[in-house]
């Protein structure tokens with residue numbers, strides 16, 4: 001990977017060495033970290049989580065895991081340095097630390113193993129641990145920047161812990177989150193005492209963060225822009241663009257993975273230096289990072305597959321001026337480089353021939369525009385709107401297809417007279433509910449995700465899905481009484497990363513006055529198999545009604561996602 005990074009001009013390797021999955025490098029001051037928390041009961045992350053997330057001693061032959069000795073770490077640092085790559089170690093504080101607290105339970109609020117993944121903030125020993133570990137890390141790694149994590153810190157143990165509460169009182173803190181800032185400042189002091197700089201994920205952006213510290217913008221782009229505006233140096237790695245552990249094509253065609261969706265095109269579309277920043281702010285964007293987490297990665301071949309070719313897009317957005325970037329140009333270069341990489345024995349993703357839609361909902365013209373795209377360059381897309389399977393003599397797709405009422409689009413890609421893809425098929429509706437108000441359990445949700453006309457894509461994180469957990473009532477107000485012949489909802493079942501489940505049932509209720517509702521039917525869940533990993537299921541109602549208010553009473557199936565309430 002270091003050789004490949006050098007080939008594509010990536011000059012920093014952020015090495016995520018500690019997390020819940022296991023402690024991955026040797027330290028002298030706390031030997032139980034590698035002895036007790038570098039191995040676990042199951043190899044596969046999901047199975048391990050399901051099986052109780054327990055660690056095993058490193059000499060237990062049933063364990064899965066491993067760690068780098070100091071000698072091995074030095075060797076990797078030297079090898080990388082010879083290729084102009086600086087290794088930035090990441091050591092997680094104060095969250096994501098279940099493995100540390102299994103080995104040293106006295107550092108948790110409860111003082112017992114397997115009770116929390118967050119260090120006790122009120123315990124002096126936490127700061128001794130931090131100091132000793134960070135000093136060993138700084139001795140081992142010559143990099144100027146040390147990442148101390150800081151992300152996704154659970155605070156429930158702090159709320160109940162007398163030591164944390166006492167610290168809050170001593171420091172006159174009113175909010176438990178201030179303990180997080182306190183811990184980060186302690187880490188800054190340790191790191192800056194050695195003339196180095198702290199980096200952390202964007203949650204570290206507290207009021208008192210030292211101006212020398214570096215922010216990794218992961219949970220979005222806005223966090224990095226805010227940090228740059230405030231004068232902090234920022235590395236951009238927003239998850240919807242640059243998490244290259246996400247699927248890069250339809251999940252059903254891909255190895256098991258994390259649940260998001262970040263195609264080559266999505267990576268390439270990211271603009272690291274936002275135009276909303278002034279020149280000083282722009283100077284603070286010091287780099288971009290592709291984050292490739294390995295919870296869902298089974299082996300090195302799988303890792304390579306996730307990294308390539310998306311790393312090529314990452315490299316271009318890092319180094320090429322925006323004006324010189326070209327999507328067609330990138331795809332041409334990628335095809336050449338895939339051959340080169342394959343001949344070097346690197347396992348790569350192949351650009352997809354599948355047809356993918358891009359929608360635009362125009363509420364002024366009251367129409368949908370559906371563009372059809374193919375990731376692979378120079379493919380012909382042919383489509384039908386009469387329900388038939390597209391053939392080589394079907395119309396060639398050139399311009400967005402306009403939908404003013406309803407339309408079924410079937411499409412496939414072709415090359416040299418032969419079909420190359422499976423048949424893409426989707427019904428589109430410019431329906432009565434578009435733009436109408438929605439309430440969830442009587443409260444307005446402040447967005448129209450369920451009535452925006454957009455059909456959701458391969459990930460429930462794409463902004464087109466309404467995601468929720470538990471029973472709900474969704475009420476749509478048409479604004480006036482209208483004829484209703486059909487109410488349709490589409491749901492996602494996903495068995496990758498975070499699961500999405502189908503509702504147990506959906507009941508349709510209609511009302512004229514918003515007070516008295518009449519039930520118009522219930523659709524029960526039709527259980528569908530767990531493979532393929534991603535499936536969609538409709539819960540539809542047909543009848544002949546007149547009403548103003550449409551209520552869907554959802555019985556929970558767990559964590560659920562619906563993209564649109566279609567009213568015809």
Ligand code: ACM
Pocket residue numbers: 151152201218
């Ligand atoms: C992160 O993905 N929690 C940084």
